[in-house]
Amino acid sequence: MIPGATAASFLLVVILGAMSPGPDFVVVTRSSLAGGRRAGVAAGAGVALGVFAWVVAIAFGVAAVLTASAVAFSVVKLVGAGYLVFLGVKAWLAVRRGDYGDLGDAKAAGSLEAGAAFRQGLFTNLLNPKVAVYFLALLPQFLPADGSTLQTLELAAIATAGTVAWFAALALVVGALKRFFSDGRVRRGLDAVLGSVLVALGLKVAAETA
Template sequence: MIPGTTAASFLLVVVLGAMSPGPDFVVVTRSALAGGRRAGMAAGLGIALGVFAWVVAIALGVAAVLTASAIAFTVVKLAGAAYLVVLGVKAWLAVRRGEYRDLGDAAVAERLGAGAAFRQGLVTNLLNPKVAVYFLALLPQFLPAGGATLQTLELAAIATGGTVVWFVTLAVVVGALKRFFAAGRVRRVLDAVLGSVLVALGLKVAAETA
């Protein structure tokens, strides 16, 4: 078992890391804007599942192979970068079409569904090899000497829980501002800004080295 103080410290680090601006933050924010609180939460759950998958991959040694292989790392990185650009372009296209209305019952069918938001969160995280690098560097600092796979899985559960807490909180906050964000003009501006951020993040990821 991981000691309580170690688990608490690890949880704090994970939450602070999740709070830092990046692709996951933007995806959850835009999901909550496009589909409401439920879609934002679903995107956060997708991201959390991605985190769990990466930590399990580390426990099994898969992530170490990925980060050790320049070709594999580059392939996953470029796929992730392309996905972010695609999401950004979709936001731009929504602005170009100008099909915004104040979000009421008539617009429910146009909202982003929870399933689609979940997939966006999951894919965004799984196609970001920097997550593997981050946890490969972080986990040894919290594992006891000779730590077993079971203890790594305990940390995976903690990391998943911390990620869920932060992104669900973010979705709830965005959802609480629903009336402000529901205005068509505001949505247009936010889609333009968040779309640009997603494209910029995609290009940044593509240009980064391992």
């Protein structure tokens, strides 16, 4: 078992990492804007499942193989970059259409459903091999020298819980500002900004060397 103090420290580091601006943050924020709190929480859950999958892959050595292979790393990275650009273009198209409905109306035109938001969060995280690199560097700091696979899986569960907690809080904050974000002009401006950020992140990821 992971000692309580170690688990608490790891949880704090994971939450602080999740709070840093990046693709996951942008996707959850836009999901909350496009579909309300439910979609935002679903996107956060998708991100958290991606984190869990990466840590489990590390526990069984799969992630180490990926990061050791320049070709595999580059393929996953480029696919992930393309996906971010795709999401950004979707945001731009929403701006062009201007189909903004009330966040509280799940059937409103342009409203993002929870299932779609979950998939966006999941794929954004899974297609980002930098997440594997991050946890490959982080996990040894919280595992004993003779750490077992079970202890790594414990950390995976903690990382998942911390990620869900942060992104659920983010979605709730955006949801609490529903009246402000329900304004079509505000939503249009935010979609334009967030879409541009997603495209820029995608191009940045594609341009980076492994």
